[in-house]
Amino acid sequence: MRQPTELCTDVLVxxxxxxxxxxxxxxxxxxxxxxxxxxxxxxxxxxxTFVHSQFAxxxxxxxxxxxxxxxxxxxxxxxxxxxxxxxxxTEAPSRIDELVRMGVPYERDADGRLxxxxxxxxxxxxxxNVDGKVVMDILRRExxxxxxxxxxxxxxxxxxxxxxxxxxxGEVSGAVGFHVRTGxxxxxxxxxxxxxxxxxxxKIHFSYIDGVTGxxxxxxxxxxxxxxxxxxxxxxxxxxxEDTFSSPGQAKIQGIGAKFINARGEEFMWRYDPxxxxxxxxxxVARAIITENMEGRGPCYVDFRHCREExxxxxxxxxxxxxxxxxxxxxxxxxxxxKTTPFMAIGMGTSGGLRVDTWSRTxxxxxxxxxxxTCLPVIMSGNSGSGHSTFSNVGGxxxxxxxxxxxxxxxxxxxxGSQLKEVLAEMLAPLDRRxxxxxxxxxxxxxxxxxxxxxxxxxxxxxxxxxxxLVGEIxxxxxxxxxxxxxxxxxxxxxxxxxxxxxxxxxxxYGAREESRGEHFRADFPYQDDINWLRWVVIKQTTDGQPHIxxxxxxxxxxxxxxxxxxxxxxxxxxxxxxx
Amino acid sequence: MAxxxxxxxxxxxxxxxxxxxxxxxxxMAQVGEAWESMGWKAIIAYPQECHGCxxxxxxxHVDAITVSQRVPLxxxxxxxxxxxxxxxxxx
Numbered sequence: 001m002r003q004p005t006e007l008c009t010d011v012l013v014x015x016x017x018x019x020x021x022x023x024x025x026x027x028x029x030x031x032x033x034x035x036x037x038x039x040x041x042x043x044x045x046x047x048x049t050f051v052h053s054q055f056a057x058x059x060x061x062x063x064x065x066x067x068x069x070x071x072x073x074x075x076x077x078x079x080x081x082x083x084x085x086x087x088x089x090t091e092a093p094s095r096i097d098e099l100v101r102m103g104v105p106y107e108r109d110a111d112g113r114l115x116x117x118x119x120x121x122x123x124x125x126x127x128x129n130v131d132g133k134v135v136m137d138i139l140r141r142e143x144x145x146x147x148x149x150x151x152x153x154x155x156x157x158x159x160x161x162x163x164x165x166x167x168x169x170g171e172v173s174g175a176v177g178f179h180v181r182t183g184x185x186x187x188x189x190x191x192x193x194x195x196x197x198x199x200x201x202x203k204i205h206f207s208y209i210d211g212v213t214g215x216x217x218x219x220x221x222x223x224x225x226x227x228x229x230x231x232x233x234x235x236x237x238x239x240x241x242e243d244t245f246s247s248p249g250q251a252k253i254q255g256i257g258a259k260f261i262n263a264r265g266e267e268f269m270w271r272y273d274p275x276x277x278x279x280x281x282x283x284x285v286a287r288a289i290i291t292e293n294m295e296g297r298g299p300c301y302v303d304f305r306h307c308r309e310e311x312x313x314x315x316x317x318x319x320x321x322x323x324x325x326x327x328x329x330x331x332x333x334x335x336x337x338x339k340t341t342p343f344m345a346i347g348m349g350t351s352g353g354l355r356v357d358t359w360s361r362t363x364x365x366x367x368x369x370x371x372x373x374t375c376l377p378v379i380m381s382g383n384s385g386s387g388h389s390t391f392s393n394v395g396g397x398x399x400x401x402x403x404x405x406x407x408x409x410x411x412x413x414x415x416x417g418s419q420l421k422e423v424l425a426e427m428l429a430p431l432d433r434r435x436x437x438x439x440x441x442x443x444x445x446x447x448x449x450x451x452x453x454x455x456x457x458x459x460x461x462x463x464x465x466x467x468x469x470l471v472g473e474i475x476x477x478x479x480x481x482x483x484x485x486x487x488x489x490x491x492x493x494x495x496x497x498x499x500x501x502x503x504x505x506x507x508x509x510y511g512a513r514e515e516s517r518g519e520h521f522r523a524d525f526p527y528q529d530d531i532n533w534l535r536w537v538v539i540k541q542t543t544d545g546q547p548h549i550x551x552x553x554x555x556x557x558x559x560x561x562x563x564x565x566x567x568x569x570x571x572x573x574x575x576x577x578x579x580x
Numbered sequence: 581m582a583x584x585x586x587x588x589x590x591x592x593x594x595x596x597x598x599x600x601x602x603x604x605x606x607x608m609a610q611v612g613e614a615w616e617s618m619g620w621k622a623i624i625a626y627p628q629e630c631h632g633c634x635x636x637x638x639x640x641h642v643d644a645i646t647v648s649q650r651v652p653l654x655x656x657x658x659x660x661x662x663x664x665x666x667x668x669x670x671x
């Protein structure tokens with residue numbers, strides 16, 4: 001095996017999303033040496049490339065803050081971390097202002113002021129709009145200008161721990177990875193590691209974002225970090241148009257007032273969500289469309305015909321992929337409603353990631369997490385279409401600050417030679433296998449198991465258990481046989497590994513939460529149970545390598561916003577007879 | 581469904597699309613006949629992994645790239661449900 005290249009730095013940021021870039025810049029500003037690794041290229045990777053709406057509070061009074069906070073809390077069915085929400089609403093104005101001053105060209109009104117608009121999940125809160133990849137191009141320029149050591153086309157695969165153990169009783173001391181073109185292995189020693197590796201998504205044609213398969217989730221879980229919200233991983237989307245092409249842009253499409261109609265022309269969303277209607281969450285809209293189809297009132301459409309021309313033009317400007325798709329197929333959304341067909345897969349919906357405190361710290365010393373690789377404590381089963389990037393923005397800045405403070409008061413923790421040797425060998429192993437099992441075979445197997453309709457739509461204890469066992473078999477038999485003839489394939493093999501291992505944990509979480517809340521729908525518990533289930537489902541690896549589940553209560557006594565009563569509420573979705 | 585073509589007459593070998601593809605689908609290669617090299621051009625190394633995000637199309641400064649966003653509707657497991665169940669993108 002080639003000798004790995006060794007690097008040493010104060011703060012290692014893994015992943016170049018908005019949070020990672022903000023963390024790197026802040027730590028650098030405070031005098032740290034910073035290395036940022038990114039599997040692709042900043043601005044052409046991860047969700048931020050396609051984000052078009054950023055939640056943008058202005059400075060709020062305490063009373064206003066509570067009103068804005070309530071929107072998140074109620075939408076999250078009281079699972080949201082209200083301490084985090086307070087931080088978000090307090091600090092977001094400055095974080096957004098800094099982006100404006102960096103030159104991000106947010107949409108403005110005729111007088112040149114920032115144009116505040118609506119997006120899914122926000123009647124009170126406001127968002128500003130810009131094509132996400134432009135934001136990331138600017139942040140990339142800033143990283144280089146400020147001397148952050150940027151390593152693009154580098155995939156990191158495992159954390160190193162000071163005691164050489166997984167899970168660790170010590171702290172993180174760095175990470176290992178490789179260059180995705182040359183295969184050159186890398187060891188990066190650091191005093192802090194900040195993960196910004198994106199959500200847990202499968203590789204499918206209907207998703208715009210690639211390469212976000214849970215590496216951060218996996219490496220942190222292995223090191224002993226807690227995961228939460230892994231049951232809120234019903235990744236649902238409806239922007240597959242006319243049986244032809246899919247696009248990003250759902251939050252903004254809803255934000256400009258597009259309506260969901262069935263074959264009879266009825267706005268059916270008001271039946272499934274009397275409070276939010278057409279601004280309802282991704283999972284509710286997807287399930288509503290499926291129900292309309294199953295009950296014979298489909299197909300369903302998205303109707304833009306009444307939307308204001310200036311709003312449609314803005315939509316197409318901030319979501320260029322939608323514009324390109326409509327042009328390719330000669331569709332004018334001003335003229336007719338577009339047929340929509342939803343899809344569902346196991347992947348981050350409103351949560352499903354690492355638990356973090358308000359400084360973005362995980363429970364593992366020296367390890368931070370940002371954005372969509374966290375459990376999204378401000379959203380969790382909620383509805384926000386624009387809160388994610390702002391959460392990452394605020395969390396990144398704070399992580400950079402805390403990591404810098406940490407780095408300044410310590411020496412580099414030790415790296416254990418045998419742990420290092422072992423993880424490097426594991427990482428490169430597929431390159432040495434001469435078999436025929438490819439990463440694509442793993443994705444096909446996972447699809448067969450997790451997209452089967454009774455499991456995807458109508459989970460019950462028996463179906464969850466069956467799926468969990470089947471995923472366990474893929475993990476036990478297919479993963480160790482994957483071979484990769486080159487570094488490109490090695491990336492795909494390791495991505496498949498991360499996703500499968502995390503999906504197994506999602507199955508444990510589906511089984512643990514015995515109620516229906518947010519996108520987590522149980523056919524055997526078709527109601528929201530606020531008497532027993534105002535709790536988080538937390539998964540952590542024990543010292544014997546097994547997942548351990550705990551269900552701590554949401555500390556509502558400490559929070560300003562509490563439910564009026566705790567009762568059972570039936571789910572708005574029914575379970576047809578054959579699926580019971 | 582995927583990237584269909586890079587027009588070698590227009591491509592000037594600038595590398596931008598090769599670098600910007602998030603799925604690492606593209607590479608640079610020598611193209612042309614044995615005695616009439618066209619030089620380095622971007623080529624489609626992993627066509628089956630393209631998911632039609634069109635970032636390369638947006639970045640190409642000479643419009644050499646043709647990508648279709650068409651994703652044919654896969655055979656659903658249960659047709660009357662009207663829900664897509666995915667087929668994996670890599671083949």
